Amino acid sequence: MSIMDNWRKHLKFDPIAPLLSSESEALRYFTNCDLLGGRVGPVSRVWELPEAQRILRKQLADGSWPRSGGEKYPAINYHLIETWRNFRFLVQQYGFTREHPQARKAAEYLFSCQAGEGDIRGILANQYATYYTGAIMSLLIQAGYAGDPRIERGFDWLLAMRQNDGGWSIPIITHKYDRQTMHRLTSQHAEPVQPDRSKPFSHNWTGMVLRSFAVHPEYRKSEAAKVAARLLASRFFQPDRYTSLQAASYWLRFEYPFWWNNLVAALDSVSLIGLTRDDEQIGKALGWLVDHQEEDGLWRVSYARPNARETDVAKKRETRWWVSLAICRVLKRLSE
Numbered sequence: 001m002s003i004m005d006n007w008r009k010h011l012k013f014d015p016i017a018p019l020l021s022s023e024s025e026a027l028r029y030f031t032n033c034d035l036l037g038g039r040v041g042p043v044s045r046v047w048e049l050p051e052a053q054r055i056l057r058k059q060l061a062d063g064s065w066p067r068s069g070g071e072k073y074p075a076i077n078y079h080l081i082e083t084w085r086n087f088r089f090l091v092q093q094y095g096f097t098r099e100h101p102q103a104r105k106a107a108e109y110l111f112s113c114q115a116g117e118g119d120i121r122g123i124l125a126n127q128y129a130t131y132y133t134g135a136i137m138s139l140l141i142q143a144g145y146a147g148d149p150r151i152e153r154g155f156d157w158l159l160a161m162r163q164n165d166g167g168w169s170i171p172i173i174t175h176k177y178d179r180q181t182m183h184r185l186t187s188q189h190a191e192p193v194q195p196d197r198s199k200p201f202s203h204n205w206t207g208m209v210l211r212s213f214a215v216h217p218e219y220r221k222s223e224a225a226k227v228a229a230r231l232l233a234s235r236f237f238q239p240d241r242y243t244s245l246q247a248a249s250y251w252l253r254f255e256y257p258f259w260w261n262n263l264v265a266a267l268d269s270v271s272l273i274g275l276t277r278d279d280e281q282i283g284k285a286l287g288w289l290v291d292h293q294e295e296d297g298l299w300r301v302s303y304a305r306p307n308a309r310e311t312d313v314a315k316k317r318e319t320r321w322w323v324s325l326a327i328c329r330v331l332k333r334l335s336e
Contacts, residue, residue, distance in 0.1 A: 006335050007328075007331045007332040007334075007335035007336075010286075010290055010331070010335070011290060011293055011297075011331075012290065012293055013293055013294075013295060013296070013297040014297060015293070015297040015298060015324055015328055016031070016035065016036070016297075017297065018296055018297040018298050018321075018324075019031040019035070019297075019298075019321060019324060019325060019328070020032075022318075022321045023318070024051070024318060024321060024322075025046070025049055026046050026049055026051070026052070026093055026094055026095075027093075027318075027321050027322060027325060029043075029045075029046055030095070030325060031325060031328075034325075034329055034332075035325075035328055035329070035332060043095040043097075044099075044100075046094050046095050047094060047095070047096060047100055049094065051094075052089075052090065052093075052094040052096075055086050055089055055090060056090075056102050058086070059086075059102055059105070059106065060079075062105075062109055063083070063102075063105030063106045063107075063108055063109035064079040064080070064082065064083045064106070064109045065079065065082040065083050065085070065086045066079065066082060067079065067081070067082050072187075073125065073187040073188070075125035075126065075187060075188050075189045076122065076123065076124075076125055076187060077113060077121075077122030077123065079109075080110070080113050080120070080122045080123055081123055083106055083109055083110060084110070084123075084132070084135070084136050084139075086106070087103075087106050087107075087110065087136075087139050087143075088139060088257035088258070088259070089257055090103055090106070091103070091139045091142050091143050091257075092139070092142070092256065092257035092258065093256075093257055093322065096143060097142075097143050097144045098143050098144040098145065099144070103143055107140055107143055107145060110136055110139075110140060111140070111148075111150050114150055114153070114154065117157055118153035118154050118155075118156055118157030118158075119133045119154070119157050119158075119161075120132060120133045120136050120137070120154070121133075121192075124170075124172070124186045125185070125186055125187055125188060125189060125190070126189050126190055126191070126192055127171070127172050127185055127186055127190070127192050127193060128161065128170070128171045128172070128192045128193070128195075129170065130158065130161050130168045130169070130170060130171065130205060130209055131168070131170060131204075131205040131208035131209055132208070133154060133157070133158065133209070133212075134158060134168075134208050134209030134210065134211055134212040134213075135208045135209075135211055135212070135258075135259075137151060137154045137155075137158075137212035138211035138212040138214070138215050141212060141215045141216050142215050146215075146216055146217060146218075151216075154212070155212070155213075155216075155219055158209060158212070159224055161195060162197070162224070162228075163195065163197050163198075163199060163200065163201045164197045164198055165200060165201050165231065166201070166224065166227040166228055166231060167200075167201020167202070167203075167206040167228055167231045167232070168201055168202065168205050168206045168209045168228070169195065169199060169200075169201055169202040169205055169206075169242065170202070170205050170244075171192070171193050171194060171195035172185060172186065172193045173202075173242050173243075173244060174195045174196040174197075174199040175193060175196055200241050201228075201231055201241075202240055202241055202242050202244075203231070203232055203235035203238070203240055203241075203261065203266075204240050204242075204244070204245050204250070204260065204261045205261070206228055206231060206232050206261075207232055207261030207262075207265060207266045207269065208260070208261055209228070210225065210228050210229060210232060210266075210269045210270075210273070211258065211265070211268075211269050213225040213228070213269075213273065214229075214268070214269035214270075214272040214273050215272065220272055220273050220274070221274075225273050226273060226274065229269065229270040229273040229274075229275055230275070232266055232269070232270060233266070233270050233275060233279060233281040233282060233285075234281060236251065236263065236266070236281050236284065236285050237251055237263075237284075237285075237288075238251075245260065245261075249304035249305075250262065250304070251263045251266075252302060252303040252304050253301075253302045253303075253304050254299070254300075254301055254302060254319075254323045254326075255301070255319065255323070256319060256322035256323050256325070256326050257322075258326075263285055263288070263289075264323060264326050264327055264330065265326075267282070267285055267286075267330045267334075268326060268329070268330055270282070271330055271333045271334050272333070276334065277334045277335070282334065286331070286334065289327055289330075289331070297324075298320050298321065298323075298324040299320065299323055299324050299327055300320065301316055301319050301320055301323060
């Protein structure tokens with residue numbers, strides 16, 4: 001086994017063969033590229049796969065994707081939500097960049113939702129959404145917009161919206177509102193609520209914001225990113241400090257492309273920022289992943305209910321492959 005393969009010797013089962021047996025040509029491409037260092041040819045060949053083309057066929061002329069079903073609240077930008085949802089797959093599963101005209105149109109649509117202050121707004125009506133802004137920015141950066149001044153404005157805003165401890169929350173949940181008020185503020189047009197910066201950070205929302213720092217070649221090196229990465233790692237396996245997605249079990253509910261915060265998504269970010277396996281919390285998380293690898297060499301989509309049987313339907317099976325690839329990328333990165 002070469003030095004390049006050292007990360008595999010820590011595992012009970014070799015994941016390479018099951019990953020290469022995937023029905024997804026895109027997954028096999030990135031397994032060869034990211035884990036084996038193989039010569040795989042241009043990523044543009046992945047863009048032409050039928051699965052990617054199916055996503056592109058539903059794109060509208062303005063670069064967005066429509067919502068299937070009604071749009072109940074006019075103050076919520078449902079096209080923004082759907083565009084983020086689909087852009088995740090294009091960028092993270094099929095490697096799309098701004099070189100593709102439809103990916104460029106999608107990116108421009110997302111940028112068109114950037115408010116004057118620098119945040120991407122519309123998912124919580126007119127309220128600030130730090131977590132969605134960070135997650136969407138991470139995709140735009142991966143698509144080739146790291147040097148765009150609109151990304152710079154987004155980082156300026158995110159840095160200005162930190163809690164006093166150096167992490168992030170959602171500004172509106174740092175205040176105690178009753179359910180009716182919260183619903184009104186996030187479904188109707190209202191002035192955005194400023195955060196109470198004295199309240200503690202949320203690891204869920206810090207994890208989503210931090211993705212944008214992690215994938216940026218300069219901001220990942222910043223002291224702000226390192227502070228937030230250490231804060232995020234300090235909360236592994238613990239309940240969140242706020243009621244939304246509070247249970248500790250949310251750490252163990254995986255998905256790919258990334259959406260909510262979880263252990264795999266968080267490890268992906270903090271390892272890119274520079275935390276190493278020598279960190280006690282990182283070592284603990286890696287040990288958990290090694291211990292919970294399945295006999296087929298892959299990992300489950302969720303460990304939130306340890307005794308529940310996973311149904312191996314096609315979509316869940318494909319997600320297992322992608323989650324397992326994401327885990328292997330983290331393991332390889334941390335071994336280096």
